[in-house]
Amino acid sequence: MIKNFLKLFFVFSLIMVFIVGTAYADEQANISQLVSEAEIYFMKGEYAKSIKIYDQILETAPDSETYTMKGIALHNLRFQSTLAHQAQEIMGKYELTATNKWAMIEFYKALEIDQNDVKALNGMGLGFGSFGEYEEAKKYFKKALKIDPNNIISQNYINHLEKIEKKFPYEPTEKPAFLEKIEENKIPLWIKNNAAWWTQDKISDTDFVQGIEYLVQKKIINPVVSDTVRTTNTENTDVIPNWVRNNAKWWSAGLISDEEFLSAIGYLIENGLIILTGEKNSEVAKKETERIAWNFEQYLINLEKKIKDEGKYIEYPNPSAEVIKKYVRDYQKYNYDGYLDTNENFPNREVTFIDDVYYVEYLYHVADQPASLPQDHVSTLQRSFDFWEAQEWYNVDDGKTAKVKFTESNTRSGANVWITWVVRNLGENVLGHAQLGKGVVEVALGGFGCDGSFQLYTIDTVEKVMTHELGHSLGLHHVNNPNSIMYPTLNPDFSYCLLN
Numbered sequence: 494m495i496k497n498f499l500k501l502f503f504v505f506s507l508i509m510v511f512i513v514g515t516a517y518a519d520e521q522a523n524i525s526q527l528v529s530e531a532e533i534y535f536m537k538g539e540y541a542k543s544i545k546i547y548d549q550i551l552e553t554a555p556d557s558e559t560y561t562m563k564g565i566a567l568h569n570l571r572f573q574s575t576l577a578h579q580a581q582e583i584m585g586k587y588e589l590t591a592t593n594k595w596a597m598i599e600f601y602k603a604l605e606i607d608q609n610d611v612k613a614l615n616g617m618g619l620g621f622g623s624f625g626e627y628e629e630a631k632k633y634f635k636k637a638l639k640i641d642p643n644n645i646i647s648q649n650y651i652n653h654l655e656k657i658e659k660k661f662p663y664e665p666t667e668k669p670a671f672l673e674k675i676e677e678n679k680i681p682l683w684i685k686n687n688a689a690w691w692t693q694d695k696i697s698d699t700d701f702v703q704g705i706e707y708l709v710q711k712k713i714i715n716p717v718v719s720d721t722v723r724t725t726n727t728e729n730t731d732v733i734p735n736w737v738r739n740n741a742k743w744w745s746a747g748l749i750s751d752e753e754f755l756s757a758i759g760y761l762i763e764n765g766l767i768i769l770t771g772e773k774n775s776e777v778a779k780k781e782t783e784r785i786a787w788n789f790e791q792y793l794i795n796l797e798k799k800i801k802d803e804g805k806y807i808e809y810p811n812p813s814a815e816v817i818k819k820y821v822r823d824y825q826k827y828n829y830d831g832y833l834d835t836n837e838n839f840p841n842r843e844v845t846f847i848d849d850v851y852y853v854e855y856l857y858h859v860a861d862q863p864a865s866l867p868q869d870h871v872s873t874l875q876r877s878f879d880f881w882e883a884q885e886w887y888n889v890d891d892g893k894t895a896k897v898k899f900t901e902s903n904t905r906s907g908a909n910v911w912i913t914w915v916v917r918n919l920g921e922n923v924l925g926h927a928q929l930g931k932g933v934v935e936v937a938l939g940g941f942g943c944d945g946s947f948q949l950y951t952i953d954t955v956e957k958v959m960t961h962e963l964g965h966s967l968g969l970h971h972v973n974n975p976n977s978i979m980y981p982t983l984n985p986d987f988s989y990c991l992l993n
């Protein structure tokens with residue numbers, strides 16, 4: 494048997510602290526408290542409860558992680574394959590038939606704050622995929638891969654979407670041009686207006702700096718401010734040199750590019766000529782985010798309408814839910830738990846002694862599996878066999894060498910071991926199970942430990958568990974060395990879980 498550790502939640506990086514006051518620290522402590530409360534519900538699959546807490550956090554401290562978590566919670570809300578199925582719970586405006594749309598709006602907001610948020614990018618990919626817009630979905634997964642080239646989630650989704658596109662050719666919906674334009678424009682229009690007004694003395698330095706603060710908050714400019722700059726310049730906070738005014742004037746008149754303006758501003762901040770207070774103007778940021786998200790929502794409403802009008806078939810991009818359904822539907826066919834009580838009915842393995850070497854031959858039978866599983870584990874089985882066949886064995890009684898060999902059995906009844914991949918409850922956090930010496934070897938294909946809904950493990954995780962369980966089948970017990978395949982615990986990886 495092998496157990497997993499529940500996925501530890503990623504630690505939320507809290508907002509950078511520029512000004513530390515008691516009230517501020519209290520608020521941070523309160524937010525951390527709320528975040529952990531939300532996580533507990535989330536991991537139990539009680540998404541509706543976690544969403545209420547995320548809303549509370551977003552009221553005071555909107556950040557990309559919270560938007561992303563809320564997005565995932567909304568996306569998962571409609572699934573039957575969760576630890577706590579809550580289909581009957583209607584969440585105010587989040588009607589269950591439209592949770593994908595609402596989830597995508599949250600991912601969109603997260604990306605408004607941090608365009609490099611890989612989880613939010615993957616969330617957008619999953620969202621577009623769930624609308625049957627596979628091409629648009631792939632764009633987001635590819636963007637995520639660009640930022641994090643080793644992200645197996647993005648890669649797995651791209652691979653799966655390509656299979657879907659081949660199987661179900663479709664006509665992609667064109668993204669509205671105005672939306673492309675808004676998204677391309679990294680600097681919101683109001684900042685440009687601010688800059689123009691500021692050069693005409695219609696607004697104060699403080700108002701202008703507020704716009705700059707917004708650009709820094711959204712990581713549109715990433716100035717590196719040294720502590721010396723920050724402390725030595727605190728006295729002349731409202732002095733902005735005149736040439737900056739010229740710069741802003743040219744930019745607002747379109748004489749210099751966004752990039753040139755941004756790099757000039759970045760230079761000024763880094764050299765202490767513009768002092769940022771670090772205060773978050775959440776009102777301005779929130780309004781701007783809401784405004785852009787509204788435009789995005791109109792686009793999604795059109796997608797929803799199109800699906801309805803055309804009766805479009807959509808293959809859901811995460812195959813985990815399909816897999817669990819197949820296994821539940823034909824439970825008896827794929828699960829051998831009826832044979833687990835005793836292995837007496839299994840024939841004994843053959844041992845021959847030739848030229849001073851014991852040859853232990855295992856006849857195995859691979860159990861039936863549902864057709865067209867998204868991942869092929871049978872092909873990795875050979876690697877598990879190879880691993881054990883390559884080991885040096887000794888007979889404890891006479892010290893002579895032994896060799897094991899796995900051979901496929903022609904009949905199920907003639908096999909010493911039955912190998913099967915299952916989706917059933919093996920016990921809390923249990924990944925696999927095997928009988929000593931002979932009998933059933935079963936390995937779980939997925940579990941609930943990532944985000945509270947059923948998620949498939951990676952091929953690699955399943956292969957490791959299979960090798961471990963085959964070890965038991967050969968008669969081996971657990972060892973204390975964490976590097977050994979017979980170590981009793983393993984932290985599993987998931988193929989399609991956004992929180993992997």
Ligand SMILES: [Zn+2]
Pocket residue numbers: 494495961965971981
């Ligand atoms: Zn074990």
